[in-house]
Amino acid sequence: MKKFIYKGFVLAALSLSLTGCDEFLTHEQEGEPSVSNFWKVEADAIAAANGLYFWTASEGITGRGMMWYENASDDMVTGRPQSGAANIKNFVLDNTRDVKENWPVMYQLIKKCNDMIKNIPSMNISEKVKNETLGQAYFLRGWAYLWLAPYYGDNGTNGGIPIVTENTPWAEIDQPRPKSVSDNYKFCIADFEKAAELLPLFKDWGEDNYGRPHKTAAWAYAAKASLYNAQYDNTYYQKTIDFCDKVIPHHDLLPNYADVFKMTNNWSPEYIWSWTSSNEDGSKLPGVMLENKGWGLYNGWGYFMPTLELYREFEEGDKRRAVTMLVPGDKFTFLGNERTYYSTESASGMQFNKYMDPFRPADAIGTTVNPNGDNMTTDLSIPLIRFSEVLLWKAEALIWQGKNGDEPLNRVRVRAGLAPKTNATKADLKHERRCELAGELSGRHLDLVRWGDAQAAYSKPLHGYKTTLKKDENGQIQIDKVTEIEIWAARNFNPSVNHVMPIPINEIAKSNNLVQNKGY
Numbered sequence: 001m002k003k004f005i006y007k008g009f010v011l012a013a014l015s016l017s018l019t020g021c022d023e024f025l026t027h028e029q030e031g032e033p034s035v036s037n038f039w040k041v042e043a044d045a046i047a048a049a050n051g052l053y054f055w056t057a058s059e060g061i062t063g064r065g066m067m068w069y070e071n072a073s074d075d076m077v078t079g080r081p082q083s084g085a086a087n088i089k090n091f092v093l094d095n096t097r098d099v100k101e102n103w104p105v106m107y108q109l110i111k112k113c114n115d116m117i118k119n120i121p122s123m124n125i126s127e128k129v130k131n132e133t134l135g136q137a138y139f140l141r142g143w144a145y146l147w148l149a150p151y152y153g154d155n156g157t158n159g160g161i162p163i164v165t166e167n168t169p170w171a172e173i174d175q176p177r178p179k180s181v182s183d184n185y186k187f188c189i190a191d192f193e194k195a196a197e198l199l200p201l202f203k204d205w206g207e208d209n210y211g212r213p214h215k216t217a218a219w220a221y222a223a224k225a226s227l228y229n230a231q232y233d234n235t236y237y238q239k240t241i242d243f244c245d246k247v248i249p250h251h252d253l254l255p256n257y258a259d260v261f262k263m264t265n266n267w268s269p270e271y272i273w274s275w276t277s278s279n280e281d282g283s284k285l286p287g288v289m290l291e292n293k294g295w296g297l298y299n300g301w302g303y304f305m306p307t308l309e310l311y312r313e314f315e316e317g318d319k320r321r322a323v324t325m326l327v328p329g330d331k332f333t334f335l336g337n338e339r340t341y342y343s344t345e346s347a348s349g350m351q352f353n354k355y356m357d358p359f360r361p362a363d364a365i366g367t368t369v370n371p372n373g374d375n376m377t378t379d380l381s382i383p384l385i386r387f388s389e390v391l392l393w394k395a396e397a398l399i400w401q402g403k404n405g406d407e408p409l410n411r412v413r414v415r416a417g418l419a420p421k422t423n424a425t426k427a428d429l430k431h432e433r434r435c436e437l438a439g440e441l442s443g444r445h446l447d448l449v450r451w452g453d454a455q456a457a458y459s460k461p462l463h464g465y466k467t468t469l470k471k472d473e474n475g476q477i478q479i480d481k482v483t484e485i486e487i488w489a490a491r492n493f494n495p496s497v498n499h500v501m502p503i504p505i506n507e508i509a510k511s512n513n514l515v516q517n518k519g520y
Helices: 009-018 020-024 042-053 059-063 083-089 098-122 127-152 181-198 215-229 236-250 257-261 292-296 308-313 320-324 387-400 406-415 426-437 444-450 454-458 505-510
Strands: 271-275 331-334 337-340 382-386 462-471 477-488
Touching: 042 098, 042 127, 059 098, 098 127, 098 505, 127 181, 127 215, 181 215, 181 236, 215 236, 215 271, 215 382, 215 387, 236 387, 257 320, 271 387, 308 426, 308 462, 320 426, 382 387, 387 406, 387 426, 406 426, 426 444, 444 454
Parallel strands: none
Antiparallel strands: 271 382, 331 337, 462 477
């Protein structure tokens, strides 16, 4: 398969966001978009669709961003001292970290989608272009709401997050919060269903359009929104299963778990939706999660390191553990050389391994890795939904209804080299999600919250390794001793407050109607 080059549609989208987008988003009357010289020809609709990807190289979105909230879970800790990160992990209001960028950027994306949904249907253009551009707008509007809603909205105490549509008058753009985040999930599901009607299957997009949303991605996100809504309305478990069943015939697991995280498999049968990236621009996450200072060879930032609690979750013989993380003494290849893993920089003494493939070649820097160590992007796309997660969503929806979820759950287990389960339980499902998706943007913290497990999980301290080194008779550095240490104290998670995160205070200040989540 041809290597995806960022100079393609994503780079074009970035260019549009800085230049062309300004032209077609010219504002009149306090922000109403001009239609006098736009929304006329197919090129306008295509330009608008390309402009929806303006956020894809934003450090606060695809670099760290919501990973700060993943970092609040028991799977990882901040790898080096950072007060803002500590506040987030300890559920204290903080407005210093770049996670705050997600709220305004997502509503900017929603605005662009609304403009398209409002104007494209009446354009005199081909049905093919109309469907493809509108499909992207519906998908990304639903995606933007779903990106925010689970972290900031609940079912009554605080409510959902503001819903703004193509029909919202400009004078009413500052919408109050709906009574329940369930309203957000239902809205997202409707958008994803519309997107699925309009978009082609991934295989029908063609390589030049790889990275755009497609039909099964829309169904998969509808399944995710349904599963989140099922905690408030259990009829949505069946909807989750129905959407998963639409996805399943079109995808498959790769036989080898380790292959999932290789650059050559960015578009494998397991791919459903990811952050497309390259060595020129895109997601910084692999560099963010690389050893701080990269052993003196590349500028890793050393954030988001795994815990011993995560390491010990894996069963003996689970092939996923070595793929997921590096622990002291493990052999790995970095910039062409085999090394023995150790860290004196990481707070946990360990590192996630899933994003290391671009750093393996001897000529990686400038080839598969950005030569700019302050913009550590790579040719590895970052998965947001993989096929295995769809299988586990189906298993969860079945098990939570008291039905048998063995078939989809065991497809994932067997690939990991483990014996299949019989009459898998809720505990089995929780275990499988944790091991399969560790270190990914799959919502471990959200899982613990929606399952009611967060208070108990966070009441326990987290642990890692301290590694001391020595020189051998040839003057080579080697591991002397590895000691288990506590790396994060037990936390007080208040389920009535901390089940949601605080809305960025800048957004509260800009609005007359937006109310902060209670307790923050």
